[in-house]
Amino acid sequence: MHELSLALEVCRIAESRLGGTSPGRLRRVGIEVGSEANIEVANFEFCLEALLGAPPFAGASPSISRCPGADLRLAFLEVDDDGPDD
Amino acid sequence: MTVRTIDVRERVMAKNDEIAAVVRQRLGTAGVPALNLVSSPGSGKTTLLERTLDALGDELRISVVTGDVQTQNDADRLAARTPRLVQAVITGGACHLDARQVQQALDALDLDDTDLLFIENVGNLVCPAGWDLGESSKIVLFSVTEGEDKPLKYPAMFRNAATAVLTKTDLLPYVPFDVDRAIAAAHSVNPRLEFFRVSALDGSGMDAWFDFLRARARVAATP
Numbered sequence: 001m002h003e004l005s006l007a008l009e010v011c012r013i014a015e016s017r018l019g020g021t022s023p024g025r026l027r028r029v030g031i032e033v034g035s036e037a038n039i040e041v042a043n044f045e046f047c048l049e050a051l052l053g054a055p056p057f058a059g060a061s062p063s064i065s066r067c068p069g070a071d072l073r074l075a076f077l078e079v080d081d082d083g084p085d086d
Numbered sequence: 087m088t089v090r091t092i093d094v095r096e097r098v099m100a101k102n103d104e105i106a107a108v109v110r111q112r113l114g115t116a117g118v119p120a121l122n123l124v125s126s127p128g129s130g131k132t133t134l135l136e137r138t139l140d141a142l143g144d145e146l147r148i149s150v151v152t153g154d155v156q157t158q159n160d161a162d163r164l165a166a167r168t169p170r171l172v173q174a175v176i177t178g179g180a181c182h183l184d185a186r187q188v189q190q191a192l193d194a195l196d197l198d199d200t201d202l203l204f205i206e207n208v209g210n211l212v213c214p215a216g217w218d219l220g221e222s223s224k225i226v227l228f229s230v231t232e233g234e235d236k237p238l239k240y241p242a243m244f245r246n247a248a249t250a251v252l253t254k255t256d257l258l259p260y261v262p263f264d265v266d267r268a269i270a271a272a273h274s275v276n277p278r279l280e281f282f283r284v285s286a287l288d289g290s291g292m293d294a295w296f297d298f299l300r301a302r303a304r305v306a307a308t309p
Contacts, residue, residue, distance in 0.1 A: 002180065002181050002182055002213045002216075005180060005184075006098055009098050009099075009101065009102075010098055012101075013094070013096055013098065014094075017092060017094050017096070018092070027089065030094075031098075036241075036242055037216065038212050038213060038215060038216045038242055070216070070242070071097055071099075072097065072098040072099060073094075073095055073096060073097055073098065074094045074095075074096050074098055075093075075094060075095055076091050076092060076093055076094055076095075077091070077092040077094060078089055078090070078091050078092075079089070079090050079092065080087050080088065080089055081088040081089075081090050082087055082088045
């Protein structure tokens with residue numbers, strides 16, 4: 001139920017961590033979901049796909065891995081430095 | 087294509103937790119304990135608060151922030167029991183309160199004129215467990231109509247709470263609910279969980295609940 005707000009927060013962090021790199025160059029977003037993080041992964045992935053497919057992003061895909069514990073982390077960002085800006 | 091990986095490793099809840107820390111600092115400086123009431127919908131959070139305001143409203147300066155997905159019905163019910171401001175937060179669909187909403191709600195309250203703050207969370211036994219609001223502690227309610235295994239089904243909520251209130255005990259003669267089994271289930275998840283058994287309707291167990299609140303408010307108010 002709260003997956004959309006968490007997905008929005010992932011996108012906010014991603015944008016801030018890209019620095020001067022255009023969000024349009026983002027290709028993959030690595031996320032670690034704790035087994036006790038109270039997150040329905042399929043729903044979360046759906047929300048991420050919707051947000052990362054819309055501007056300012058340009059079709060980046062979420063890469064979700066499960067881990068023990070209650071944390072939810074944005075683990076890594078993959079960017080294409082040769083790609084178009086948007 | 088030149089692919090570059092940026093290592094981030096940032097907790098997604100970090101921003102909420104950062105604001106929660108500010109809320110906690112603000113409440114701590116004012117000496118106001120904040121109790122975050124969490125439960126599934128219909129467990130009796132608002133009724134418990136109504137009776138609490140009736141009983142302690144002249145003795146303690148109690149402030150309330152109440153969250154609901156839609157309507158301010160709960161805030162209106164509570165406002166009828168106290169001359170003090172009841173701050174309503176309508177989440178508009180979100181299944182929990184977050185720290186930013188509480189931070190904004192505090193702006194409308196006079197913390198120097200408050201002995202005890204209740205935060206009545208949105209009715210939901212899943213999502214509110216993961217959101218730190220800057221509260222002193224979480225108090226989880228569950229009613230005798232919900233089944234003894236609630237703590238086993240929703241362990242995060244019971245693990246994160248310091249206190250549990252078993253509500254609607256006046257219905258025990260009419261429902262197949264084993265109190266000892268329910269408490270054992272809760273303690274298997276969180277052995278330190280303090281328990282109250284109450285009926286806000288017939289008043290049984292409420293004196294112990296009121297004493298608990300008096301102790302919390304006065305201890306926190308002591309420099």
